[in-house]
Amino acid sequence: MKFGGTSVAGPEEIKRAAARIVGAREGGARVVAVLSARGKTTDELVEAAYEISERPVAREMDMLLSTGERVSCALCAMAIHDMGHEAISLTGSQAGIVTDSSHTKARIIDVRAERIREALGEDRIVLVAGFQGVSTDSRDVTTLGRGGSDTTAVAIAAALQATVCEIYTDVRGVFSADPRIVPDAVKLEEVSYEEMLEMSASGAKVLQLRSVEYARNHAVRIHCRSSFEDAPGTLVLPEEETMERPLVTAVTHTDGEARVTLSGVRDEPGVAGRIFGALATANVNVDMIIQNEPVGDDQLADLSFTVDRDELATAEETIRSLGDVSNDVLKDERIGKVSIVGAGMRSHPGVAAKVFETLGGSGINIEMISTSPIKISCVIDADQVPKAVKALHEAFDLGADAVREEDPTGTEHRPTVPS
Amino acid sequence: MKFGGTSVAGPEEIKRAAARIVGAREGGARVVAVLSARGKTTDELVEAAYEISERPVAREMDMLLSTGERVSCALCAMAIHDMGHEAISLTGSQAGIVTDSSHTKARIIDVRAERIREALGEDRIVLVAGFQGVSTDSRDVTTLGRGGSDTTAVAIAAALQATVCEIYTDVRGVFSADPRIVPDAVKLEEVSYEEMLEMSASGAKVLQLRSVEYARNHAVRIHCRSSFEDAPGTLVLPEEETMERPLVTAVTHTDGEARVTLSGVRDEPGVAGRIFGALATANVNVDMIIQNEPVGDDQLADLSFTVDRDELATAEETIRSLGDVSNDVLKDERIGKVSIVGAGMRSHPGVAAKVFETLGGSGINIEMISTSPIKISCVIDADQVPKAVKALHEAFDLGADAVREEDPTGTEHRPTVPS
Numbered sequence: 001m002k003f004g005g006t007s008v009a010g011p012e013e014i015k016r017a018a019a020r021i022v023g024a025r026e027g028g029a030r031v032v033a034v035l036s037a038r039g040k041t042t043d044e045l046v047e048a049a050y051e052i053s054e055r056p057v058a059r060e061m062d063m064l065l066s067t068g069e070r071v072s073c074a075l076c077a078m079a080i081h082d083m084g085h086e087a088i089s090l091t092g093s094q095a096g097i098v099t100d101s102s103h104t105k106a107r108i109i110d111v112r113a114e115r116i117r118e119a120l121g122e123d124r125i126v127l128v129a130g131f132q133g134v135s136t137d138s139r140d141v142t143t144l145g146r147g148g149s150d151t152t153a154v155a156i157a158a159a160l161q162a163t164v165c166e167i168y169t170d171v172r173g174v175f176s177a178d179p180r181i182v183p184d185a186v187k188l189e190e191v192s193y194e195e196m197l198e199m200s201a202s203g204a205k206v207l208q209l210r211s212v213e214y215a216r217n218h219a220v221r222i223h224c225r226s227s228f229e230d231a232p233g234t235l236v237l238p239e240e241e242t243m244e245r246p247l248v249t250a251v252t253h254t255d256g257e258a259r260v261t262l263s264g265v266r267d268e269p270g271v272a273g274r275i276f277g278a279l280a281t282a283n284v285n286v287d288m289i290i291q292n293e294p295v296g297d298d299q300l301a302d303l304s305f306t307v308d309r310d311e312l313a314t315a316e317e318t319i320r321s322l323g324d325v326s327n328d329v330l331k332d333e334r335i336g337k338v339s340i341v342g343a344g345m346r347s348h349p350g351v352a353a354k355v356f357e358t359l360g361g362s363g364i365n366i367e368m369i370s371t372s373p374i375k376i377s378c379v380i381d382a383d384q385v386p387k388a389v390k391a392l393h394e395a396f397d398l399g400a401d402a403v404r405e406e407d408p409t410g411t412e413h414r415p416t417v418p419s
Numbered sequence: 420m421k422f423g424g425t426s427v428a429g430p431e432e433i434k435r436a437a438a439r440i441v442g443a444r445e446g447g448a449r450v451v452a453v454l455s456a457r458g459k460t461t462d463e464l465v466e467a468a469y470e471i472s473e474r475p476v477a478r479e480m481d482m483l484l485s486t487g488e489r490v491s492c493a494l495c496a497m498a499i500h501d502m503g504h505e506a507i508s509l510t511g512s513q514a515g516i517v518t519d520s521s522h523t524k525a526r527i528i529d530v531r532a533e534r535i536r537e538a539l540g541e542d543r544i545v546l547v548a549g550f551q552g553v554s555t556d557s558r559d560v561t562t563l564g565r566g567g568s569d570t571t572a573v574a575i576a577a578a579l580q581a582t583v584c585e586i587y588t589d590v591r592g593v594f595s596a597d598p599r600i601v602p603d604a605v606k607l608e609e610v611s612y613e614e615m616l617e618m619s620a621s622g623a624k625v626l627q628l629r630s631v632e633y634a635r636n637h638a639v640r641i642h643c644r645s646s647f648e649d650a651p652g653t654l655v656l657p658e659e660e661t662m663e664r665p666l667v668t669a670v671t672h673t674d675g676e677a678r679v680t681l682s683g684v685r686d687e688p689g690v691a692g693r694i695f696g697a698l699a700t701a702n703v704n705v706d707m708i709i710q711n712e713p714v715g716d717d718q719l720a721d722l723s724f725t726v727d728r729d730e731l732a733t734a735e736e737t738i739r740s741l742g743d744v745s746n747d748v749l750k751d752e753r754i755g756k757v758s759i760v761g762a763g764m765r766s767h768p769g770v771a772a773k774v775f776e777t778l779g780g781s782g783i784n785i786e787m788i789s790t791s792p793i794k795i796s797c798v799i800d801a802d803q804v805p806k807a808v809k810a811l812h813e814a815f816d817l818g819a820d821a822v823r824e825e826d827p828t829g830t831e832h833r834p835t836v837p838s
Contacts, residue, residue, distance in 0.1 A: 011470040045490065051430040053497040060500075063508050064493035067486035071464065074483035078472040081479075089482050094558070139513070 002034040002130065002153035006170040007227035008072045009039035017168070017227060018079035021125055025085060030120045032160065034130040034153040035076055037068025042146075058103035062132070062143045065104075066092065069129035069149065077127050087125040090115065092132035092141070096159075097152060099133035099142045106133060106142035108151065108214075111159035128156060150211035158218035165215070165222050167207065172226040173233030174199065174206050176398040177251040181386045184399035188249065189232075192239035192343050195249050196222075198375040202339035203254040212236065239343055247351060248342035248396040255336035255385045257287065258312040259368075260319065264300040264327030265291075272303070275325055282318045284311045287337075288370045288379060300327070304368065306379060309333060335367065336385035339377040340392055346373050358395040364388050421453040421549065421572035425589040426646035427491045428458035436587070436646060437498035440544055444504060449539045451579065453549040453572040454495055456487025461565075477522035481551070481562045484523075485511065488548035488568065496546050506544040509534065511551035511560070515578075516571060518552035518561045525552060525561035527570065527633075530578035539579075547575060569630035577637035584634070584641050586626060591645045592652030593618065593625050595817040596670040600805045603818035607668065608651075611658035611762050614668050615641075617794040621758035622673040631655065658762055666770060667761035667815040674755035674804045676706065677731040678787075681738065683719040683746030684710075691722070694744055701737045703730045706756075707789045707798060719746070723787065725798060728752060754786065755804035758796040759811055765792050777814040783807050 001024065003017045017033070025031050037045075045064050049056040056064075073089035080087035096112030119126045130149025135142050144151055150167060157165035174196070177185040191199070193216035200209040206224055215222050215236065225233025265271055272291070279286055289305045303326070307315045312331060319329055338359075345351050355376050359366055364387065368379035380388055393399060420443065422436045436452070443450050456464075464483050468475040475483075492508035499506035515531030538545045549568025554561050563570055569586060576584035593615070596604040610618070612635035619628040625643055634641050634655065644652025684690055691710070698705055708724045722745070726734045731750060738748055757778075764770050774795050778785055783806065787798035799807055812818060 011467070014471060048430070048490070048494060049497060052433060052494050053501045055501075056497045057500045060493040060496040060506075060508055063496075063510075064490055067489050070486050071467070071483055074479040075467060075471050077479040077482075078468060078475040081476045082472050082474075087479075089479055091482075091560075141510075 001031060001166045001168060002149060003036065003072075003076075003168045003227060004149065004170065005036045005039050005042070007168050008035055008037075008076065011075075013227075014038075014072070014075050015079050018076050018083060020168070020227065021076075021087075022080060022083045022085055025125055029163070032116055032120070032126045032128060032156055032162070033076070034128045034149055034156060035069055035072040036130050036149040037065075038072050041068040041071070059140055062103045062106075062141050065143050066129065066132040066141045069131055073127040073129050080125055080127075085125055086123065087127055088119050089127040089129070090119075091129050092152065093134035095126075095128040095156070097128075097133035097155065098136055099144070101135040101137055101140070101142065103140075104143055105145040106135065108133060108144065108155050109136065111155050113156065113159045116156065116160065128152065144210075147208035147211075150208040151214055154211045154214045154218070154220050154222065157220045158214065162220070165220050167211075167222055167224045168227035169206060169224065170226070170228065171206055172229065172231065173224055174204065174236075175250065177389055177393045178253065181253075181389045182251075182393045182399065185393065186398065186400050188234050190235040190237055190242050191249060192242050193236060194239060194374055195341050195343050196236045198339070198341040198372060199250055199252050202337065202341065202375065202377055203252040204250070206234075207236070242343070246342065246397075247344040247348050248340045248398065249344075250341050251338065251389050251392045251396070251398065252341060253336060253338045253385050253389050255382045256309045257306045257335050257337060257379070257382075258309040259304055259306050259332040259335050259379065260312070260315055261302060261304040261330040261332070262319065262326035262328070263302050263330060265303045265325060266300060268299075271325055274322060275303070275319065276305075278318050278322055279307075279315060282314055284315045284318060286315075288368050288377070290368050306335065306337070306368070334382040335379050336382040336388075337377055337379050338385060338388040338392060339375055340396065341375045343374050345375075352376050354395060355392065358391050359388055362387055362391045364391075420450060420585045420587060421568060422455065422491075422495075422587045422646060423568065423589065424455045424458050424461070426587050427454055427456075427495065430494075432646075433457075433491070433494050434498050437495050437502060439587070439646065440495075441499060441502045441504055444544055448582070451535055451539070451545045451547060451575055451581070452495070453547045453568055453575060454488055454491040455549050455568040456484075457491050457494075460487040460490070478559055481522045481525075481560050484562050485548065485551040485560045488550050492546040492548050499544055499546075504544055505542065506546055507538050508546040508548070509538075510548050511571065512553035514545075514547040514575070516547075516552035516574065517555055518563070520554040520556055520559070520561065522559070522561055524564040525554065527552060527563065527574045528555065530574050532575065532578045535575065535579065547571065563629075566627035566630075569627040570633055573630045573633045573637070573639050573641065576639045577633070581639070584639050586630075586641055586643045587646035588625060588643065589645070589647065590625055591648065591650065592643055593623065593655075594669070596808055596812045597672065600672075600808045601670075601812045601818065604812065605817065605819050607653050609654040609656055609661050610668060611661050612655060613658060613793055614760050614762050615655045617758070617760040617791060618669055618671050621756065621760065621794065621796055622671040623669070625653075626655070661762070665761065665816075666763040666767050667759045667817065668763075669760050670757065670808050670811045670815070670817065671760060672755060672757045672804050672808050674801045675728045676725045676754050676756060676798070676801075677728045677734075678723055678725050678751040678754050678798070679731070679734055679738065680721060680723040680749040680751070681745035681747070682721050682749060684722045684744060685719060687718070690744060693741060694722070694738065695724075697737050697741055698726075698734060701733055703734045703737065707787050707796070709787050725754065725756070725787070753801040754798050755801040755807075756796055756798050757804060757807040757811060758794055759815065760794045762793050764794075771795050773814060774811065777810050778807055781806055781810045783810075
């Protein structure tokens, strides 16, 4: 069981999480719970670091940030004790989460779960501080990067061959679209790892991408659900275990991207490598890339790519530091992206055409396109994102109303009402 | 170097501590700095625990509280890096502070300082999270109890055979009396371990008792000084290294005590053992104990003892739980204690008489007395404590004015003016 920051934000939330953990234990399960830092704790610690230093040392950043999850675990263990069960909190290091030495973005390389197994064998509930581990070579505290607690939970579930990895969060599951934009969006009962990966990569915030990858690679069943109500959420499973899927599963979106266009790039081998190599070194995450055919005698091309808006300044600076790669660097800070994701798409041609027609029919201009076998993404003006999401959700009949037409009871797909 | 909570309270204080550490390094010293939690952090964490549970499990309390010092160390390491020096923060466990398993009041049983030595050998400044260690048997995080960071610093200084253990605090050193009560109290240049122990035990808050004991047992020189100014503070040394001392070194006081009187206690073997055994089990710290001669045929005696006012309720409850030990339990919540401490007292009779005369002459009633070879303590009404401290400080000529009469330059003993 993994509880996110909002699920352990204050004493009441921590007690609620403890009650859920105890409920699972009393239901016969052996339970390991991974906890995130309380509410805004991590943000506050980051702020404290930047009050001290403009460029905090990564090793010390990890020592600093790793304290937040420990606080959550210790408090939750106290609550569980009061409910009459033995609980023990473990740091990432004590829990055997072994990582590489990339401070602030470490990768798990091993889970040495002896101490967890030992505690479970003594009939204890085990609480593990999420988001952190210990580096093999220097025995230093490391952190896995934002949202790393999901990965901790999945990694421990894999190591223990757990029946399920339950990710408790402040939403009720994975939806066919963001319910704040599309009121009749439905909660999905199950999605495949591949669909979830595409959805996480294209804007669904409910699960961290890396944790889904880890789950797929180790066949860990994820149950993504609300910590504030009892209704089941969404299962993330191997595709062969999912039921027959409709053509399209969900519409996702982001509206926090920006586009950089390099005009007049010399079309010769190695230029793109230099550009994107430099961006990777600067830790800028590039999403889509488009290069048009070079025209004219000078063989100059235009190259566009999208990045997180937060990383635009770094991206621009990086490009300019390369000096001679293009005639000009243009930027558009107001772009968004809508995507449709669905495993059923693989065997059905014509989905892309329907996407383009739908957006065109709504007067939305498509600026860039990228596709995968189970996803189609379109870059559009940021202001038009809500309109595009609504139009696609309706065009592919993903809403509760649409489902009701086919299934008169509608109970299976209708979203549950929050209690 | 050890920095207390007020010395690392905010970003400015942390940078000031970092600058001091860097200054010492640049002066040629190899530096290990022990840091406390920032300002009110520990109080806030304790509060968070009590919001969850009325009786937080001790093991989890330690996991919780140990995070505060780690935050301080990580932030200070960042500040030192920005000043161009390599620094590394270590948890108590990483620093090799090995303790017993008494959670929330663990005792240091070993300091395995290999990792500190290694880092010093690599020309790094080492920052160690104070107040915490790791238990030998269960590899759990332990804490040393309030003020334990002083002990961490002294223990590391002993293990490394450090030249000096500098304790930075928000006062300028050890004074002949509390300067808030006695304006002409002087900063002492040096005191012996024995004097410091008596002073800590009788109300001087500047150094934690356990750390002074540890320093005495391992001959660690302590320099207790202000983190906000450069003037030297007070050295705590073996008695043979101190200069000829005056009869009395300082007047100390407490005004936060309470007295419990059991009237009609059966005067038979084992009763006192039961009473104080039960109080010890309930973790009540008993200071003074007085029992009068039993009178009359029934052989009933009166027994009085003093405790911290905070522990009065627990003490009373404990005594009542014993049921049949006395006819009645009376309490006085408003008592204080004044003490005079001085190694010179050993060889000079008549000091006690002068104390009693001085208090009597000021119209102060002495309710209980306890003595050691270098200390005389009197329990008095709490409201009369300031008057008693002033009278004793003057009677024994401890003030700056008094010293000036003997030493016309007065420079040696005059308190420095805070900058």
